[in-house]
Amino acid sequence: MDYILETKGLTKRFSSETAVENLEMKIPKGEIYGFLGPNGAGKTTTIRMLLGLMKPSSGSVKIFGQDLNKEKINILKGIGSLVESPSYYPHLTGYENLEALRKIVGVPKYRMNEVLEIVKLKDVAHKKVKGYSLGMKQRLGIAAALLNHPKLLILDEPTNGLDPSGIIEMRDLIKRLPAEYGMTVLISSHLLSEIDQIATSAGIISKGKMIFQDTIEAMREHAQQRISLKVNDSHHAYQFLAAKGEKADFQDGIIYLDDHTDKQVARVVHSLVQEGYSLYRVEEEKRSLEDIFLQMTSKEDA
Incomplete structure (x- = not known):
């Protein structure tokens, strides 16, 4: 199996509390991997460790076959992420927000139009972000995450706070990414019904421990x-x-x-x-x- 992301014994302790314990995560290439668990189960802590934003207490992370501890910069160049809520300048337009990021990432200018097309924001690209709906802001956050042509996209609770139409838009967008753009997507959520309609494989975390990891179909068969x-x-x-x-x-x-x-x-x-x-x-x-x-x-x- 060709895994785009793999962790071994991944653990994070905060003084006497263990937030993540011996996590063995394996994400096959081209999958939409649903990372499931209730609030406080350790999902965001895990994602922060996968992105190098938090140092593990023990264990290892391999992404694209490389050790995150040794090849962090190279690895992060191939990852796009949206953790919790997107960051943006409300007084700037969507296009101007992407332009500021584009200069940091160092991609050609035409890439902005491409990502705006992918997330269906081209019609409002020159509107100030403070006038965007919550769903539009979330999609702008994903557009920013897509700027660098990522091979792996990590989304932490991307449907949080969205109304039903916003959730449907987000779901349709995420489902298109592997087939049309060859990406692997890790999406965390506590909304299991949403993951049911998006993911092809899943990992369930409870109290910091992985209690199930396989395809969605295998999960159904696992149930009585x-x-x-x-x-x-x-x-x-x-x-x-x-x-x-x-x-x-x-x-x-x-x-x-x-x-x-x-x-x-x-x-x-x-x-x-x-x-x-x-x-x-x-x-x-x-x-x-x-x-x-x-x-x-x-x-x-x-």
Whole structure:
């Protein structure tokens, strides 16, 4: 596997508190990697270490196959980032803000028009930033992060404070970047439903520890399946199944089967029909990332 970013034993301590502990992060090239966890889990601390803004207590970071500790300047030239909220000069236009950064980064002038086109801000490029909506300011922050043609884009909570239309705009923009521009994207968020619609792989951090890391599909498979059965005389039907030794739950008039194979579900349905019960509905409940996350973190706490 070709990893564009890899950490080994990454740890950060603040006196007696450990914010990040032995983090093993692996991000394949060309992925949108969702870095998930509740507020205070250690996401921003990790991102600051990945960008060389904070020194780890122990462990190592490799980006583009190079050690961040030894090749920081070279590595950072290939990274674009938006950590928390974007920085800008409100009295300047979007174009003028990018021009100030362009001179520091040292890219050609035409690159500003390219990034404004990517983030769909070309029409308001000459409007003062203080008149921008929050979503427009976030997109300007991403435009600034894209100026240096990054191979890796790191976004920390980019949808924070956005209204629904702003979130959709941000989601569509991020999804386009790997396919159209060959970038790898690391996006951190506590909004699991948002990551569900953007990311191709994910890492879940809880209390500073990585508790899951794989593709989004693998995350779904990791969760227990749940089948709901709507039956007439459901309470007696549940008692009948319990007497037969079937593992089932009963809640609000619905029978639930957890982690049953297709064959086991068919057996339960057959038993109920044979016993004379009427089955109105058999459904597989699709679990959201929030449900899966809660399942994983509850196991971790246990």
